Amino acid sequence: MRITIDGVTTEVDGGTILDAARQMGIDTPTLCYGDTLTPVNACRVCVVELEGARTLVPACSRRVEDGMVVHTDSERVRTSRRMVLELLGSSVDLSTAPDALAYVDRYGAEPARLGTPPAPAPRIDNDLYVRDYSKCILCYKCVEACGVDHQNTFAIAVAGRGFDARISTELDVALPDSACVYCGNCVAVCPTGALMGKTEFDLREAGNWREEEQAQVDTVCPYCGVGCTLTLHVQDDAIVKVTSPDDHDVTRGNLCIKGRFGYRYAQNR
Numbered sequence: 001m002r003i004t005i006d007g008v009t010t011e012v013d014g015g016t017i018l019d020a021a022r023q024m025g026i027d028t029p030t031l032c033y034g035d036t037l038t039p040v041n042a043c044r045v046c047v048v049e050l051e052g053a054r055t056l057v058p059a060c061s062r063r064v065e066d067g068m069v070v071h072t073d074s075e076r077v078r079t080s081r082r083m084v085l086e087l088l089g090s091s092v093d094l095s096t097a098p099d100a101l102a103y104v105d106r107y108g109a110e111p112a113r114l115g116t117p118p119a120p121a122p123r124i125d126n127d128l129y130v131r132d133y134s135k136c137i138l139c140y141k142c143v144e145a146c147g148v149d150h151q152n153t154f155a156i157a158v159a160g161r162g163f164d165a166r167i168s169t170e171l172d173v174a175l176p177d178s179a180c181v182y183c184g185n186c187v188a189v190c191p192t193g194a195l196m197g198k199t200e201f202d203l204r205e206a207g208n209w210r211e212e213e214q215a216q217v218d219t220v221c222p223y224c225g226v227g228c229t230l231t232l233h234v235q236d237d238a239i240v241k242v243t244s245p246d247d248h249d250v251t252r253g254n255l256c257i258k259g260r261f262g263y264r265y266a267q268n269r
Contacts, residue, residue, distance in 0.1 A: 001066040006073065017048060017070055018059040026072055029081065029103045031191050032139035033060040036252045037149050040140040044084050045103065048072045056080055082107040090114035093135045096193025096204075100137075122201070125174045128261045129187050130201040135194040138165060142186035142195060150254050155179040156186070184260040188243060188253055197261070199240050210235060218245075223258040226250060230259060239263040 002011055003020050012020045016039075021028045032043035039061035047056035051069040056077065059070075071077065085104050089111025094100045104111065122132040138158065146156050155178050159168035169178035187195040196204075203209040214235045221228040229248045233241035242263050246253040 001064055003064055003066075003068045003070065005070045012064055015064055016060060017050075017057070017062050017064060017068070018046060020064055021048075021059060021070075021072060028059050028072055029099075029106070030060060031097075031100060031103075031137065032141060034141055034144075034189050035246050036254075037141055037144045037189065040144065042138060042140050043088075045081055047077060047080055049074045049077050078107055082109045085109040086111045086114055088137050090117060092117050092137055092192070092194075093119065093132075094192060096135060096196070097137075097191060099191060123175075124198075124201075126176055126182070126198075128182050128198055128257075129184060130196050130198055131175070132194050132196065133166060135192045136167060137192055137194075138167070139191060141189040141191065142167060145185045145189045145254075150185050150252075151181070151183055153179055153181055153183075155181070182257040182261065183255060184257070185254045188255075188260075197241055203235075203240060209240075214240065221255070221259040223256075223262060228255055228259050230255070230263075232263065238267055 001014070002009055005021055005024055005026060008024060010020070010024055012023060018028055018030070018033065028048070029045045031045050033039055033046060041058045041061050044058065046059040048059045049071040050057045081103070085100070085107060086109045088094065088100065089104060089109065117134060119134050122130050124130050140158070143156055143158060145151060147154050156167055156169055158165055159172065160166050169175060169180070184197070187197060200209060214233045217232045217234060219230050219232060221230050228251045229244055231243045231245060232239050233243070242260050244251040244253050244255050
């Protein structure tokens with residue numbers, strides 16, 4: 001199929017507008033999109049202008065059609081993205097969302113003109129990860145990771161409507177009383193730091209989280225024979241975080257509780 005994006009025509013085998021744009025080296029902003037997740041069209045930051053369409057369309061889920069003419073950086077697109085970012089930034093804390101902050105600068109958004117986000121206290125009810133709903137943009141990535149896309153645990157879902165919408169466990173019970181198995185795959189896909197490993201949270205609170213100084217080392221998880229690749233994030237000769245590559249054939253970015261949080265044994269002197 002032939003598609004024209006920002007005045008340049010190219011041939012693609014299929015996929016979405018976002019796939020085609022990336023193939024052409026066009027940087028299209030995304031927040032709720034994940035390479036290993038089903039698109040849910042929640043954040044609307046990736047919208048583009050499609051000639052012949054009445055409204056802007058989400059690049060992450062709109063499939064390519066032969067003859068499409070797309071504009072990814074028109075004034076209409078930039079205005080829409082700027083407004084979305086201002087609404088997000090005025091309702092949630094984006095301080096630990098570097099991609100979102102970069103988009104705010106890129107589109108000249110001014111969230112402060114619409115108000116200041118509330119700051120409810122983080123929920124700390126376990127030793128593995130922290131939930132800070134003041135940073136949640138309802139991107140649904142954690143719900144998808146916990147559900148059909150990865151874990152199939154279904155411990156969380158969106159509860160409430162409108163301004164009361166929030167990510168919640170069943171019946172809003174505490175996390176230890178829910179169906180959560182603490183795999184941390186929801187933490188891995190969270191784009192804003194609303195879900196954060198307890199070690200990282202504690203270091204940030206102490207002003208000692210220095211991501212730019214951290215070394216990353218790949219190894220194989222020692223707990224079983226599956227062969228999951230672990231990426232160890234090391235600071236001050238200590239493992240402070242564990243992730244897994246999205247493009248790894250075994251994990252696709254996912255781990256179990258032992259792989260993601262079991263690293264603490266290495267530092268138990």
